[in-house]
Amino acid sequence: MISTEKINIHWLRRDLRLNDNNALFQALSENTPVVLLYIFETNNPINANDKANFIYNSLKKLQKEVEAYGSSILIKQGDVFKIWESLVNEFNINKVYFNEEYEPYTINRDTQIKRFLESKGMVVKTYKDHVLFHKDEIVKGDRTPYTVFTPYFKKWMIEVEKFTSIHYPSEKLIKNLANYEANDFPSLKNLGYVEQTLDLPEINLDAKLPSYELNRDFPFLDASTRISVDLRYGTISIRDAFKKAHNLNALKWIAGLAWRDFYHMILFYFPHTENKAFKKKFDFVEWRNNESEFKAWCEGKTGYPIVDAGMRSLNETGFMHNRVRMIVASFLTKHLLIDWRWGEAYFAVKLLDYDMANNVGGWQWACGSGNDAVPYFRVFNPTTQQEKFDPEFKYCKLWIEELNTKRYAQPIVEHTFARNRAIKTYSLAGG
Template structure:
């Protein structure tokens, strides 16, 4: 049995510019890449979850790329804590390389794996890959984390230089992969999943960057980059995205990439905020949580056209325009007084680009309980949002074809009444 290093793919599904893969390939042993379809995560998902199809197709592509190098990708299905002992029986593993993940489950999993592998005398080496700056790299002068985006971004931007955005030259070292015969790949159906019919966005954003600042707020225009899915699963390197933003002088897009890191940093330093209000006094709010109204919101039948268009776009495509995410989030929490966690959970099920840190951050922002949140008394007016961002109703008509006819739903709640109600409830909880 030959000694090997393992590289464990998770949210970094690419060969080029991959931090931990680069370090693994420069180690003293040939490298066998591994991917685990993790039952701890998969068992909670619906059988037609489109993200599993996306991952599966990406794994097939990675296998082909690695086979062209005379190597392959070892793919397992199960719980990592059970799979690793099996791998150690099959292979003489000397070191395991992987990239950091910041979500609560991932941190717990990696702490357990580090403990287990160390007890087996195997080095567990982890690296920063999915962000430019992580953990304690951007802190206030008193060494505490920022909780407001603007000063965080100033420091993030000031610290940015070529060193942090340079690509890892992984491809140069692919000759150090373990040479092996083709390894089997279990079918998607065998794992209990159906192939999704949804379309996945391609990585083709460069043409959007020049007009991004001008067009990104108008949902009828295809003016955003659609790379959330690719950053989520690491099919695109964040370093490449940042280099492209700088090259195109697209400062607005660059700040959007930094928002993603801000929310990841918040989740790292304040893990409780994944499930509870970041501003703890907001947990005192008495939500109405009307199930019929929540169902109407989920299905896009609230009688508020821009809200309904957004929810139908989400349900049909697995994506919803960012401006509209704010509108539907504000509507659920403020107009209907439904707990932001209900909305966050629904988005977590539906969004192809679901990213816990950004999703939780965005929902808490909408509810007023999060970072940088507008004061609770700011309530988005869906009508004004429509006038500003979809004045010709192009977006609305695309997703709500019955808009303007008698078939269209009556408003579920009156705006002025809803605004006064939420202000009263929030005031009682927060004073």
């Protein structure tokens, strides 16, 4: 039946939810039945098992919700371009809806697919949903992008008030999904992944936000909201999250959302920053790139407890606290003089919340090559950082069982020596 009936498709990507979903709302507002589609892309290099597990579990929840309306999610896996070619033959598609993405690979993919679908006579409609403000909304008077956060943030804070009343009530239109039973919902195994238990704490903004500003920098307090994975995959609406924070007057937390928008805007306008320094002279730093030191960093065996605790928490859970991300990134790029791209790539594989814009932004910030970055001559001292943010070693002890025993590694490099070496090396590249 579905193959002859005219349908519209909503392509789920970073918006794995039925409520307050911009493109889905627009799709469901038309008179044509909507089929939900998800593609496990084999083209995308970051397609790790834990991320696939998160996506799969989220889709399964959605499947249950839409089944109540006699509908199903169409799940496909493979080469995204070939899949669209076959969908065009399989269905009588009128329009295709999806929410925008901003990474170089996804922009290129979406441009090609849009062109292909339009060449087949279909209409493609795209919307903003993943961020509060996208590419050209918060720009300078002459319409060029901001490259410094503070003036961007000033303007962002004025404009962001409008999101207190923006909501796309897709949840009210679910009955407009196509009456459609897909073939069996595939198993994770059939999709080529191994079932995995993920360490996912409950998201409770009401509980976390009132003390966020005071406690956010202390990793042992676990005071951040842990919402990053949900924002990455769109299982929570960024607008809903903002509204809640606005009601609680959580300004420091809202500023984090502004950094997120800022980094997405930067990646859009400066796509080369995916793997080149924002400040070009940093491409000339003579990295040491010592492989055994990189291995020690990855495994959390540098002999600096706060660095090691952070890396072990990443390896074990797919999450690392923001303050600790800054410390380990600084340590890798300054103390060990290892190329920030090595660390960025390691995070990309390990972080469940991996998001290219935020990750590249965070790494370039920490190594000094990015927008508004830490100056190259400011080298975090991992010992004083630990004394300040984990004074009783509560966080470190949580992750390093052999801390305070002879089995714990000796410092891989002496701080003052490493600091001076970093400053000299960076200044030779023009700083």
